[in-house]
Amino acid sequence: MKLRLSKTSAVSLGAIGLGLFAGALLMAVTGSNPLAGFWHLFRGGLMNIERFGNSLASSTTLIFTGLSVAFAFKTGLFNIGASGQMLMGGLLASAVGLYVPLARPLLLLAMFLAASVGGGAWGALPGWLKVKFNVHEVVSTIMMNWIAFWTVSYVVPRYLRDVFLETQSRRIPAAASLRTEWLTELFRGSYINLGLVLAIAAVAVVAFLLERTVLGYELKAVGHNKHAAQAAGIDINRRMVASMAIAGALAGLGGFVFYAGYSVNIQIGVLPAQGFDGIAVALLAASSPWGVWAAATFFGILHTGKGFMTAMTGIPPTIADAIIATIIYFAATGVLIENVWDRYSKRHEQRAARRRRVDLEQGVK
Amino acid sequence: MGVVVEMDNIRKEFPGVVACDNISLELRQGEIHAILGENGAGKSTLMSVLFGLYQPDSGSIRVRGREVHIANPNAANRLGIGMVHQHFKLVSCFTVTENIILGLEPTRGMFIDTKLAAEQIKQLSDRYGLKVDPHALIADISVGMQQRVEILKMLYRNADILIFDEPTAVLTPQEVHELTKIMANLTAEGKSIFLITHKLREIKAIAQRCTVIRRGQWVGTVAVADASEETLAAMMVGRAVSFGVKKAQTKPGEKVLEIENLHVRGRGGVARVKGISFSVKRGEILGLAGVDGNGQKELVETLVGLRRADEGRILINNKEAGGLSVRERIAAGLAFIPDDRHKYGLILDFSLEENMILKSYHKQRFATQGLLNFTAIRAYAQKVISDFDVRSGRGAGALARTLSGGNQQKAILGREIDADPDLLIAVQPTRGLDVGAIEYVHRRLVEQRDSGKAVLLVSLELDEIFALSDRIAVISNGELVGIVNTDETDENEIGLMMTGLRREAVR
Numbered sequence A: 001m002k003l004r005l006s007k008t009s010a011v012s013l014g015a016i017g018l019g020l021f022a023g024a025l026l027m028a029v030t031g032s033n034p035l036a037g038f039w040h041l042f043r044g045g046l047m048n049i050e051r052f053g054n055s056l057a058s059s060t061t062l063i064f065t066g067l068s069v070a071f072a073f074k075t076g077l078f079n080i081g082a083s084g085q086m087l088m089g090g091l092l093a094s095a096v097g098l099y100v101p102l103a104r105p106l107l108l109l110a111m112f113l114a115a116s117v118g119g120g121a122w123g124a125l126p127g128w129l130k131v132k133f134n135v136h137e138v139v140s141t142i143m144m145n146w147i148a149f150w151t152v153s154y155v156v157p158r159y160l161r162d163v164f165l166e167t168q169s170r171r172i173p174a175a176a177s178l179r180t181e182w183l184t185e186l187f188r189g190s191y192i193n194l195g196l197v198l199a200i201a202a203v204a205v206v207a208f209l210l211e212r213t214v215l216g217y218e219l220k221a222v223g224h225n226k227h228a229a230q231a232a233g234i235d236i237n238r239r240m241v242a243s244m245a246i247a248g249a250l251a252g253l254g255g256f257v258f259y260a261g262y263s264v265n266i267q268i269g270v271l272p273a274q275g276f277d278g279i280a281v282a283l284l285a286a287s288s289p290w291g292v293w294a295a296a297t298f299f300g301i302l303h304t305g306k307g308f309m310t311a312m313t314g315i316p317p318t319i320a321d322a323i324i325a326t327i328i329y330f331a332a333t334g335v336l337i338e339n340v341w342d343r344y345s346k347r348h349e350q351r352a353a354r355r356r357r358v359d360l361e362q363g364v365k
Numbered sequence B: 001m002g003v004v005v006e007m008d009n010i011r012k013e014f015p016g017v018v019a020c021d022n023i024s025l026e027l028r029q030g031e032i033h034a035i036l037g038e039n040g041a042g043k044s045t046l047m048s049v050l051f052g053l054y055q056p057d058s059g060s061i062r063v064r065g066r067e068v069h070i071a072n073p074n075a076a077n078r079l080g081i082g083m084v085h086q087h088f089k090l091v092s093c094f095t096v097t098e099n100i101i102l103g104l105e106p107t108r109g110m111f112i113d114t115k116l117a118a119e120q121i122k123q124l125s126d127r128y129g130l131k132v133d134p135h136a137l138i139a140d141i142s143v144g145m146q147q148r149v150e151i152l153k154m155l156y157r158n159a160d161i162l163i164f165d166e167p168t169a170v171l172t173p174q175e176v177h178e179l180t181k182i183m184a185n186l187t188a189e190g191k192s193i194f195l196i197t198h199k200l201r202e203i204k205a206i207a208q209r210c211t212v213i214r215r216g217q218w219v220g221t222v223a224v225a226d227a228s229e230e231t232l233a234a235m236m237v238g239r240a241v242s243f244g245v246k247k248a249q250t251k252p253g254e255k256v257l258e259i260e261n262l263h264v265r266g267r268g269g270v271a272r273v274k275g276i277s278f279s280v281k282r283g284e285i286l287g288l289a290g291v292d293g294n295g296q297k298e299l300v301e302t303l304v305g306l307r308r309a310d311e312g313r314i315l316i317n318n319k320e321a322g323g324l325s326v327r328e329r330i331a332a333g334l335a336f337i338p339d340d341r342h343k344y345g346l347i348l349d350f351s352l353e354e355n356m357i358l359k360s361y362h363k364q365r366f367a368t369q370g371l372l373n374f375t376a377i378r379a380y381a382q383k384v385i386s387d388f389d390v391r392s393g394r395g396a397g398a399l400a401r402t403l404s405g406g407n408q409q410k411a412i413l414g415r416e417i418d419a420d421p422d423l424l425i426a427v428q429p430t431r432g433l434d435v436g437a438i439e440y441v442h443r444r445l446v447e448q449r450d451s452g453k454a455v456l457l458v459s460l461e462l463d464e465i466f467a468l469s470d471r472i473a474v475i476s477n478g479e480l481v482g483i484v485n486t487d488e489t490d491e492n493e494i495g496l497m498m499t500g501l502r503r504e505a506v507r
């Protein structure tokens, strides 16, 4: 167990290292000083309490989308639809926030539920299509992304539109926002909001669900080997739909914390990038819930820091994106790194064994 | 008698395993030299090195006294070395002739001269008694015939050093017998043969010498005439083994499994089980014999609930079970030991303890209010592990993947038997296991029978069927050819029935 842990974290850390190295190369060939670049990149995300708050605020959405992708992945499913699920969750939460007159705690609870239902339905449908008609979830979740995209484009201008701009929804009332005075003040006016608390709670809940519950056991069984799971009497079809519904609900909550926490309204014409970044987070975290938290925080810092880096050094913010892209690449090809690791440790063992044998033989002589 | 092949200190490593650890052996002119070893011992790897499929990490090869470097199978062909692989490499929509000349087609002008080739193939076939029709389509001929086509392929390329990789694994006993004669003909004509196998009886029947390999290492080369089967087995396994299982007479009780007129379609809607009826009673082992691919897989999948029957009834303990889900059947008393334990039996990335509760995790003792009770799970897993002697370096928490095949099978056996089923369906329960583990699995199955369980044993190994079964049912092409009492029949009769001949016709 210990060995397994250290191996996966070695892969993740290796991916980060290689990503940063690639970023350094890029900075160097574009004529900038990599050390200065990194200094400002990380300072930008951590420099003061406000910026750190913003990094955490960026990470909040990523925690949810990362959990979403990671959760589906545990059941052997690839959820590319976190963006669309985020949109639907955000749309329903915004609608509730704008139209339902409730006291704040109840309103937030209603928005929470609406977002889970919206995202959950958006995830469950591809799951159902897969077990019923054998449609691959990668294809159907991508299509669901675009259906969500156009649904938002239709609903927002008609029912939720802003007074001045028809490309976005009205500002949600303060009672419907996850931003809260004490947190904002604590972090000196940053975007940080109650969503972070929700996100960390979600990490704990998902970890608990996967590790300790019957449902988690079944989902992992299906994910690792659905033939054996089926032969053991697990209804693999139902479990796959359930897994996609939960993954969708998590991404839907990502929409809640983004559109009613980080932001104050929902825009049309945008497929939120956080949905796709969730794939990167899940990959880097090797699908472990606590790893998702760490990876999302890391990416949050990069996101917040890149503007500062550009302002201070003139290094284009795309470099930060390239670093993220490279990290994704190496995390995804982590299998490769893992193999090298394996071979290295095996060879090490073999060499040790051979040495022992030689010692033995010499001892005999 | 000259030496045609000398392999000297051949070493071949794969990531993490030494498949051949400095093995040396020689093949004499005109001999059949058996290579004996358990699954994974390195037999195929060693011969693949000779055939140019792998390059050795060290060591040298001499063919007819000359040191050679065999870069690829073409180079091997040029040296007169041919190989029949464990899995045939034939194009099924081509004729025999087309398959044989593939790669070195004789041409007349711009056209391939198939007529000439067919003529030559006919001659070769007659000379060695192969009885192959050069114009038949591969898809239309039996597996045994296909193997002869592979042999002809070697002969057509003028090979005189022939390698057979487990040639009998896919054959009926009669076909094995024919192959033995063919090999004798080949050596009589001056060919020399390497025969890979893990079946002792075949070695005694045809080989002159035998080299035993264990876990990549050379154990010894012996003259077959001087070595008993017991000696060979001990060399192969590394310790003495006992053959045969002791079985007391029992009196079968009431029927536990009964199937009536079962019809099942396989992949692509092809009828694979065609109206089979039989029953298994308490206190008996019914062996289902048949050549691989004759409907056993579909039949078993239907019985355990992974597949639906088109027609017919399945009764477990006199209750209709055809419409039950997998879980309901388990609850009705069915246990299943699958042949592909990695695919159907275990979740390799789960720990041993998680695997032990795969079919019972939802029961009260392991789960309360949706939460798993890990203390109970561990205690239970440890009990089964010690009851069934599952050896795991790191105990119940070790990943199933890290266990050896024999221990994985013991774990499955433990899980299924400990559920106290009425009916145990065991499919190829000893596939790929070493002799020691085979002994153990057989003993446990007989124990189940003795304690009044009904056991359905599906196996491709006739030895296993005969060692364990009280009655033998023979399946061929999806039909039940017949059911006979084990002590009223012999391998010859069952072998003939496996080809589809009714017992009356056999007698």
Ligand SMILES: Nc1ncnc2c1ncn2[C@@H]1O[C@H](COP(=O)(O)OP(=O)(O)O)[C@@H](O)[C@H]1O
Pocket: B014, B015, B017, B018, B019, B037, B038, B039, B040, B041, B042, B043, B044, B045, B046
């Ligand atoms: N291509 C390969 N890559 C990695 N390992 C292999 C490969 N071929 C065989 N092995 C390993 O080498 C060992 C010997 O295999 P093999 O020669 O096929 O055994 P045998 O034919 O005696 O059953 C086994 O542990 C097997 O897993």
Ligand SMILES: [Mg+2]
Pocket: B043, B044, B045, B086, B165
């Ligand atoms: Mg082999």
